[in-house]
Amino acid sequence: MAFLDELRDRAADAMQVTGKKVEEVYGATKVKLQIADKQSAVRTLYRELGEIVYENSKKDEPDFDAVEDKIAEIDLAFDAIEELKASERKIKNTVKCPACGEDVDKEANFCSKCGCEMSAE
Numbered sequence: 001m002a003f004l005d006e007l008r009d010r011a012a013d014a015m016q017v018t019g020k021k022v023e024e025v026y027g028a029t030k031v032k033l034q035i036a037d038k039q040s041a042v043r044t045l046y047r048e049l050g051e052i053v054y055e056n057s058k059k060d061e062p063d064f065d066a067v068e069d070k071i072a073e074i075d076l077a078f079d080a081i082e083e084l085k086a087s088e089r090k091i092k093n094t095v096k097c098p099a100c101g102e103d104v105d106k107e108a109n110f111c112s113k114c115g116c117e118m119s120a121e
């Protein structure tokens, strides 16, 4: 990803911060883009699933395997998104709120979105 390399170099020049911080921003941006890619893939899969269901409605013998295969593909994409979000939380030093799923700073006592008390690990 040439764009990201460029971004990293610029960030290193522009910010008077340690190398660790630059790598953190670089890593978080990269993961964010990967998540956006996967979310876009899910939208494509949803559309394809819709086409399959529609075509099935016109058939005398519907192809349920095709529907199940597409749903399995969507499940895999969601699993991949969850994994990417987990690495994003690791990079950003946040944890997932057990109540609402928001990313909350590891040191925070309460969720900034729903106010749920964050238990110390």
Ligand SMILES: [Zn+2]
Pocket (backbone or CB within 6 Å): 097, 098, 099, 100, 101, 102, 111, 112, 113, 114, 115, 116
């Ligand atoms: Zn919350």
